[in-house]
Amino acid sequence: MNLLSKDLTDLLHSRIDELRTAINVLLTCRARVDQQRTTNRNGLVRVIDLGLDTRRHLIDPQITEMQGWRTFSTDTVEQTYARDEAVLLATAIY
Secondary structure: OOHHHOOHHHHHHHHHHHHHHHHHHHHHHHHHHHHHHHHHHHOHHHOOOOOOOOOOOOOHHHHHHHHOOOOOOOOOHHHHHHHHHHHHHHHHHO
């Protein structure tokens, strides 16, 4: 195919369509990452009592606090596993 015989506007429209498609793919991926981040923020700490006030959405200082959590000898088995998973999720957020 000879590009010199093509009209310049045809070439530009083809490139614009490709760019638009690429941007749509990136925006879709970004939306999925944001949704997963929100799910990670709110998931475990609302199910099992780990000592956070979860009546409202979690804020950044709470996420930072969760990253430093360690297990306690007084934790139940479910609290131990939930706390470990919450640390992993908090670390994945940042």
